[in-house]
Amino acid sequence: MGLLNLFAKPRPALQRLPSGSMTVDRDGQIVTSTVASSYPEDVLHEVAEEVVLLFQEARKAHLPLTEFRIHFASLHITAREARGGAIIFLSPAVSVTTA
């Protein structure tokens, strides 16, 4: 029992993966979002900016893209080009089972 008490100490919370969608304008600013408000805003802004930049850099390379999907081990980011901006979908890829 002594061991069990040791394990019960309070700990900082772990950050869950973002899930939802957002629309982003051509400057990488988030226009609308369905991602939980508890998720850090600065990280979402970074996602938005990087996505818009990826589309812009592809255009510069004469490889204009209409859509891309980034496959991470535990998250998929799908982005569709929309008038210079983008619609972004964040979908956790981990299989969560409930016993």
Added chain:
Amino acid sequence: MDSRHKILILDDDPAFLELYKEWLSELPSKPEIHTSTNGARAMALLEAEPFRVLICDLKMPKMDGLQVLSIVRRRFPELRTIVMTGVEDEEFRSRAYALGVDLFWLKPDTQQNMQMFLECLESLLGRDAENGFRGIQSKSLMDILQMECLSQSSTVFRITRGSLVGKIWILNGDLIDAETEGARGEAAFRRILEWKSGTFETLPSEPERERTITKSINALLLETAQAIDEISSPVEGESAEEADHRKTVWRLATLTREGCEWVVSLPNEDEAAPEAWGTQSAAEFAAWMRHASKAVQRLGEKIEAGPWSHIKAQNLERKLILLPSKNKTCLVAWPPSSDSSEIFEQSKKLVTSWDS
């Protein structure tokens, strides 16, 4: 010189570290135990000397366990990692495994659990990195096949190299069939033997398998060895330029056979020049590849989403796969009519076969 394995334990609770140290000192291999109460110090220790295993807690202030594991996976790919946590949550278990951890273990609360954990850990410590074909050390696939045929065996070999899978059928010591990636018979046998490393397993024999190979194993092995030599070393009297040209022609032929439009390969070093087959725009595409690789890696670390396996992209003219690997990143272009669900696997196979 001390040849004991080193284990690093990372937990923000010093009382726990003491407890772990005591437990792990009971391991039969008597490893050297180091501890750290935060991620930054753990990184410094890992940089300073080689460790065999990192045991990492998940919930820690400043840098949590998932962040640590995500960095560790990239910077120390040989390091074995174990998550030891009190967090009983399937999402975090899946994410930890997605980051490549070897073991996810709930903090033991009984002596029996602890004993099981110690056994798993001892087994991890004992496993060495393997080269060549896993199963038999310092033997090539050719050696293994010759041994099987000499001993008049009947078996089926299943050989795997990355995403490539091949099968070789042996009946009473005779090579009767081979199959890989749509090829069968001698052609498939030659392709499989060009793979320099991988894993193999033996399956029960299939006496009913149709015979497609009639040549003797020795004749085929000799022919294949000569063909491999010709590809890897310049033909007598052939200049390096001619050898390069021959390789390029072979790669273009593979590309056409697979129905792919073009490939750009970019070494991971910053200033390295790209190579391209089937397109003249290598430099432009490489600029995007470089940008995309760095941006995606940054994002993955920030979100703690684990390593990225690939990007699938498309426009009206083609479908694209951006594929990272240890030494290079490849951009593979497919016609717009290609099956989206298959081009990732097809791209991986193409790139792996070029590396074989």
